[in-house]
Amino acid sequence: MNLKIFDTLSGKKQKFTPINNKKVRMYVCGPTVYDFAHIGNARPIIVFDTLYRVLRSIYGEDRVSYARNITDIDDKIIVSANEKKISTEELTKQTINFFHEDINSLNVLDPDFEPKATETIPEMILMISDLINKKFAYIKENHVLFDTNMSKEYGKLSKRSLDEMIAGSRVEVAPYKKNQFDFVLWKPSKNDEPGWESPWGRGRPGWHIECSAMTKKYLGESFDIHAGGADLVFPHHENEIAQSESSHGKFFAKYWMHNGYLNIKGEKMSKSLGNILTIRNLLKEYNGEILRFSMLSTHYRQPINFSRELLESSHTQLNKIYKALNLRNVKNDGAQQLIPNSLLDDLNTPMAISEIHELVNKLNDKNISDKDWLAYRNQIKFYGQLMGLFTLDPNAWFVKDKKSLSNEDKSEIEKMINERNLARHAHNFELADAIRLKLDKKGIILEDSNNKTIWKLKNGR
RNA sequence: GGCUCGGUGGCAGAGUGGUUAUGUAGGGGACUGCAAAUCCUCGUACAGCGGUUCGAUUCCGCUCCGAGCCUCCA
Structure with missing residues (x-):
């Protein structure tokens, strides 16, 4: 080590x-x-x-x-x-x-x-x-x-x-x-x-x-x-x-x-410049793991340019990772993991994240055996343990996004999805697309996969 | 003025003396009723000028540009 x-x-x-x-x-x-x-x-x-x-x-x-x-x-x-x-x-x-x-x-x-x-x-x-x-x-x-x-x-x-x-x-x-x-x-x-x-x-x-x-x-x-x-x-x-x-x-x-510093629009964030973003306010819009991921996506000694784009990009990436972690239902065998060299090299977290993406690619590969798949997932989880990421149950991660909606909203959405699926089975695609469009206008995106329709919010929050 | 650290593809961001990450945005394709997701694929980036070298984005020098510290500050 x-x-x-x-x-x-x-x-x-x-x-x-x-x-x-x-x-x-x-x-x-x-x-x-x-x-x-x-x-x-x-x-x-x-x-x-x-x-x-x-x-x-x-x-x-x-x-x-x-x-x-x-x-x-x-x-x-x-x-x-x-x-x-x-x-x-x-x-x-x-x-x-x-x-x-x-x-x-x-x-x-x-x-x-x-x-x-x-x-x-x-x-x-x-x-x-x-x-x-x-x-x-x-x-x-x-x-x-x-x-x-x-x-x-x-x-x-x-x-x-x-x-x-x-x-x-x-x-x-x-x-x-x-x-x-x-x-x-x-x-x-x-x-x-x-x-x-x-x-x-x-x-x-x-x-x-x-x-x-x-x-x-x-x-x-x-x-x-x-x-x-x-x-x-x-x-x-x-x-x-x-x-x-x-x-x-x-x-x-x-x-x-x-x-290094955290900058906003190229300037140091400081009281005197009046460009302060509190953790508390940011947490209202982005969950803590998104903030954490953003922070680790630049090497710690470099200045970080903090922006909405950075947060959005972090969110997209985390969605992808969490989705992949949940693709197969296999039990963790708790195998011992090696600490990646990227992190041992002066905490090169951006490189570690790129390695995670490469592992995620493996998880998305349908031709990989369950045994190998599990090994890859274990590696990702270990990266997560070292960086304080991927701690949520993958299902919880996506549910967490939707906490801003009321239960009434949610059941309304579910109802519309059911109607649409009925229409789809009847090959009434016109009606199905109309419902998709209606939800889309409300900022709801549907994904049909494996006989199941899941939905999420367009802006991810 | 003194000192420090930087300038990488549309954007974000690693890294390396020769095989040119990764993400995101965009183009093309596969798949899909349509989409999404996923996969494949494309665009050939390293501020400028010199020098060292068989070869430099990577080393050295200069120039330009940017940020920070010298005052409370993570």
Whole structure:
């Protein structure tokens, strides 16, 4: 089993060898919970869930430790809670519930740990104190700041030097910073803001320190894979490395993985551009498996151009796959499957999907023996297990499409189909075609096969 | 301005120093009362210009174009 992953730090595809193959440890930066998760947030969740599934398959389910944090204290949360006139606790609790509901629809496995920032405050305070003791951090105007000048390797992940950034910068430097890129480890809270007692007064943590404290607590000082969106490379992950490695003097994460952006009409989706699509809204129109499939149809490091066409195409493809899986009624023999090389090669999911299509072709071949057919279906199901797809019963998949219709509609449709079939048997094709046309106008498509007429919705939903 | 990453057939999207995926849309055919589904088949894509090579879409250089980061962000 030879897994290769692209590591941002070395800038190369690397053979994956865990620090300890009895326990493979991975960490993914999770959401800041102040609003509904958008489809761009779903990308790392889905991609690295796929990585988690592949690792579990290679090393064993109980030998992979996956932590994904929740940032539940942050300025954006405070602002949003104030606007909504609720407490930050209320807001984050609600948002976390929505988040879990949304990503469960995407068929994402639960991580082994899902720590919240507010539950890791003592560990953060300890790490900050340690950094102060080691002179990597300083206190100024009630803030504790990390001194980037003290960290010789600062910039190694994002491959930039402090000098370069200063030369090209166009932001004003906060007065309490010694150097422009110093970042906050701890900041004071006003009386009406959430805060915790600390050696530096009542305050709250800066954004980056939580991940350093959490990884240490749940995965250890050094661990295998740290992942997240490409926009976290700088400054978030750069700062995490600086904090953690300065604090314990060992390397932090062995491999760094970053997914590309999700774009809408060629532009990055972001709050400031106002082109946000929430997972929740998309789920009203497309089921989670379609969203998931869409996300995996582009390689995770490439930008993905998210569009209605992509979703429609994913739906068509899934229809085809589910239909083929259901062609023959043979029992699964549960034969052991090999992990496909495509997925072992830096999670090449588009290639895996093309391989699935080739297998589907075999399923559609009437000349294939039941034994071979079953073997092909098992392979497809295994691809599905690794990518979190094809989990529904094939019958359920097609029924699911029709949930938007009322029972009255459905029985009306059934009635018309019966009439049409009677007409067909009487060779009254004129009437039969008239009924087909009538249903077609309602967006219902009929398929006659094997003495049975099945129907589906034209737009597939 | 500095840094990073890209430009593949109508569209989406892998990959490769020579056999040119896969899907989707479209053309043709088989099948079908008609359709659908399925199968077969077709269109010969790799931004431009140089260089290396017996041979480059794939390696190197330059040019053009696009996106991103340097500020909260998955």
